[in-house]
Amino acid sequence: MNDIKLEHKLAADMPKVRIISETIGNIIGFIVLAILLGADVYFEWPVWIGWILYGLIVFTVLGTIWAFIEPKYLYRSWSYQIDEDYLQLTYGVLKREWVTVPMTKIQSVSTSQGPILRKYHLRTIKVETMGSSHEIPALDEPVALEVREKIAISAKLKEVDE
Template sequence: MNIINEPDNHISQDAVTVWRISNSIGEGIALIVLAGLLWAGYYFDWYHWIIIVLWVLIVLTPISAIWSVFMEPLLLQKYWRYGINEEFVQLKHGILNEEHIIIPMTKVQYVEAKQGPLLRKYKLYTLSIGTMQSSHSIPALPEHEALMLRDEIAHKAKLKEVD
């Protein structure tokens, strides 16, 4: 029985910056929506309990922002690992709930490199690996590495299929 080694490749350090910007935008939008709902609650004289719930959510938003902007991106980047060899693609991430995914090359149906506006600014890609049942992603890979891995996985998956 062969032992599969743990993956040891890391995602980019720039992922922290991208996730911080993205999470800041999300938290800002949430705060604006809650403030708008609170205004609507007073203006349209909604039930008092709705206004109390909105105030509680507005108070909790900065706590959520501290977690999602300052702590979560650092931990995500620190614990994300991936590895690729002739037979498998391995993904490992998570702090409390550690997830270790092993994808056989024979099951890979497609490989896709995606980037949105923030990833493009930092020259990063998210690599998606699809099988018949699911799709898995490796976030925030540097451009050269992502394109090289995409081609390597596609080549190895095709070779395994032909064998």
């Protein structure tokens, strides 16, 4: 396994933003399950439906616990590096991923910002190639804009040079 560390990390607020986002999703999930359990009792659905709903509650609780643990480890494992030739990404908690994207293959680069990212002045960069797309989540706004510009310039320069 390659343990080389890339030079750039995500924004320090990334774990907090991820926990908030996951918590909102889990709350919505619990509300939906509570409504379904209420409907199960009210309409007297078959017993197996109740068991499935209780199983889903167990998985949702486990997912909620993981949502508080995973962002801290994901933040520690996420790094990226950009040079004239390649965009390199490495990330993963349980399964470590190492991605190298040649600048000549990049077709578009964009930033996005939802309401939670906006509150913390963060942006996500999305890089598209012909066959895949890659994201660098939760970068500080000035850094994200600079990285987007650097990738756009490097990808364009490589196309012109060839």
